[in-house]
Amino acid sequence: MSQPRPPNAPSASGNPSAPPQKEPSSSHTTGLRYPSNGKTIYHRHLSRSKTAELSQASFAYLFSEMVTYAQRRVTGIQDLEKRLNTQGHPLGLKLLDLLLIREPPRSQSRPLNIITLLHFIKINLWQHLFGRQADRLEKSSDPDAPDEYMIIDNEPLVNAYVSVPKEMSQLNCAAFVAGIIEGVCDGAVFPARVTAHSVGSKEEGEMWPGKTVFLVKFQPEVLEREALIGGKG
Amino acid sequence: MCVSLIQPPIHQSHRHTKRLSRTVFALIIINKAGGLIYNRTFHEGGLNKISTNELLVLAGTFHGVHAITARLNPIPTPGANRNSASSAGTMMRPEPPSGLEVLESENFRLQCFTTLTGIKFLLFTDTTQTNVDLTMRRVYEMYTDYVMKNPFYQLEMPVRCDMFDRKLLSYIREINNR
Numbered sequence: 001m002s003q004p005r006p007p008n009a010p011s012a013s014g015n016p017s018a019p020p021q022k023e024p025s026s027s028h029t030t031g032l033r034y035p036s037n038g039k040t041i042y043h044r045h046l047s048r049s050k051t052a053e054l055s056q057a058s059f060a061y062l063f064s065e066m067v068t069y070a071q072r073r074v075t076g077i078q079d080l081e082k083r084l085n086t087q088g089h090p091l092g093l094k095l096l097d098l099l100l101i102r103e104p105p106r107s108q109s110r111p112l113n114i115i116t117l118l119h120f121i122k123i124n125l126w127q128h129l130f131g132r133q134a135d136r137l138e139k140s141s142d143p144d145a146p147d148e149y150m151i152i153d154n155e156p157l158v159n160a161y162v163s164v165p166k167e168m169s170q171l172n173c174a175a176f177v178a179g180i181i182e183g184v185c186d187g188a189v190f191p192a193r194v195t196a197h198s199v200g201s202k203e204e205g206e207m208w209p210g211k212t213v214f215l216v217k218f219q220p221e222v223l224e225r226e227a228l229i230g231g232k233g
Numbered sequence: 234m235c236v237s238l239i240q241p242p243i244h245q246s247h248r249h250t251k252r253l254s255r256t257v258f259a260l261i262i263i264n265k266a267g268g269l270i271y272n273r274t275f276h277e278g279g280l281n282k283i284s285t286n287e288l289l290v291l292a293g294t295f296h297g298v299h300a301i302t303a304r305l306n307p308i309p310t311p312g313a314n315r316n317s318a319s320s321a322g323t324m325m326r327p328e329p330p331s332g333l334e335v336l337e338s339e340n341f342r343l344q345c346f347t348t349l350t351g352i353k354f355l356l357f358t359d360t361t362q363t364n365v366d367l368t369m370r371r372v373y374e375m376y377t378d379y380v381m382k383n384p385f386y387q388l389e390m391p392v393r394c395d396m397f398d399r400k401l402l403s404y405i406r407e408i409n410n411r
Contacts (some may be wrong), residue, residue, distance in 0.1 A: 060382040067384035161382035163394035173384070202395065209399070 008132075053131075060161050067162070067173055077171045081195070085179035092183015099124050110188050114218065114226055117188055118149055121181055129180070131159045149216045149222050151181065154208040164198075172196040174212045181214055191219045257339060257405050258357040260372060261288070264389045265351030271353060271392040275405045280357060282343065299345065299353065303332030307312030345370060352376075375400050 001086045034040065070083040099120075100108055111117035123136040140148035164171050174196040182194040193216075198210035258279035262271035269292035274280070283291070292404045336343040338358060344371045354376075356369055379397035380386050386394060 057382070060378075064382055064384040071384075076336040161379055161396065163379065163383050163385065165385050165393065168385075204399075207397075 006159075011185070048147070056157070059157075063173075063176070064159055064161075077168055080171060081175040082175060084175040085182065085194075088179025088181075089175045089183040089186070092180040092185075094183075095125060095128065095180065096184045099128055104192040111190075113229070114149070114190065114222070117185065117190055118151065118216070121184055122151055125180070125184060126153075129177075145217075147218045147220070149218075151214040152211070153177075153214070154197065154209040154211050156210060156212045159210050159212070172198045172212055174214070178214050181216065185216065185218075190222050192222070193217045252306040254409065255362055256359045256406065256409050257362065257368065258359070260357075260401070260405075261267070261292060262376070262392065263292045263296055263353040263355065266389065267293045269293075273398070273401065275402070276409060279359070295345075295355065296353070299332045299347075303330050305330075320339070346373065348373065368405075371404060372401065 027136070030090065066087060070080055074080045074083065096110070100110055103124075111120045120138055122137050126132065126134045134151050134152075135154045136152040138150040138152065140146070140150065142148070153174070156177060157173070158174055158176055162173050164173070178196040180192040182192060185192040186192065195215050195217075197213045197215060198211070199213050200206055200209040202209060256276050256279060258276050259274045260273065261269065264270045268372050272288055273332060274282075279325050331347060332345075332348075334345055336345075340360065342358050342360045342362060342365070343364045344356045344358065346356075348354070354372060356365060356372070358365055375397060376392075379400055380392050383394050383396070386392065
């Protein structure tokens with residue numbers, strides 16, 4: 001208790017205004033480490049990371065572990081896709097808010113009709129997640145399914161290193177991205193079911209063997225409302 | 234022993250071999266227990282065809298031979314370069330012997346690359362093939378990308394990854410057609 005201290009050593013009682021990060025950081029005093037300039041991740045501006053890049057390898061390993069995790073005690077391929085979807089859903093909900101607030105104030109309103117929403121997903125969401133836009137956006141040509149839209153990605157980033165074994169050929173791990181899309185749709189109050197389907201042929205010479213269609217199926221009430229407002233928003 | 238198992242057909246004319254130079258014949262991957270986990274032939278006619286059973290034997294035999302050659306290599310006696318070690322202030326540990334690296338016969342060349350985790354890549358090429366190190370490195374890169382990052386691959390088990398096959402084939406085809 002009464003051990004002598006050097007005069008400039010920080011003490012627990014004295015100088016309460018000193019910021020915590022000025023204390024000498026040693027691993028046995030505290031588990032938290034502050035950067036020397038005191039700026040933690042919470043001090044950064046939300047709109048900052050436009051050009052920030054992440055390592056694709058670390059993402060690939062992380063995603064691989066996510067798939068392995070989802071595979072535990074799973075009953076079938078549908079169940080596995082459902083789990084991947086569930087993992088992505090909260091991301092979509094949060095990304096909707098984040099991406100809207102990063103927009104210039106003029107266009108910050110949330111999408112009000114289906115087309116704006118899908119364009120927002122194809123352009124803003126894809127740009128943010130994968131650094132490029134989705135390749136195509138299509139409406140189902142089937143007259144019985146006016147509620148179905150398709151977002152097409154020739155080479156989904158999440159599947160870059162994934163080879164699905166033959167016995168699980170219906171599985172597409174981009175179900176995770178489908179979950180993100182579903183989260184965005186739900187967050188924008190356009191409740192929908194989104195599923196991922198592989199459409200690239202496995203034959204040799206195929207340009208996009210990993211081509212994936214994200215099928216967006218909106219709930220009936222969405223189309224009802226869309227008809228009421230005449231698609232104008 | 235390995236040589237006798239995959240004896241290449243003796244070419245009648247030497248000119249024929251010249252024309253076929255710069256070819257990568259086959260790739261074999263052996264796990265750290267000596268089991269065959271991948272094999273692919275890229276060029277028909279370079280080597281005799283052998284059955285899967287023989288391939289498994291080949292992989293196991295090579296594994297054993299490799300272990301023996303690693304032991305044959307005498308470790309340099311400690312103190313041989315003590316001067317440089319003491320000046321650095323740290324104990325210098327000699328590079329562990331790597332064992333067999335290249336096996337050359339009249340008609341083919343076998344290059345072995347052992348990863349830090351003990352997996353062996355064997356590349357069978359033409360004797361005149363250049364830049365095999367580079368090819369090997371690229372193959373290893375593909376392995377780390379398309380096999381190790383695949384959530385459905387189990388360690389030490391046979392490699393069955395479409396993506397790896399596809400990328401490997403197109404890369405080797407590019408080399409063979411050069």
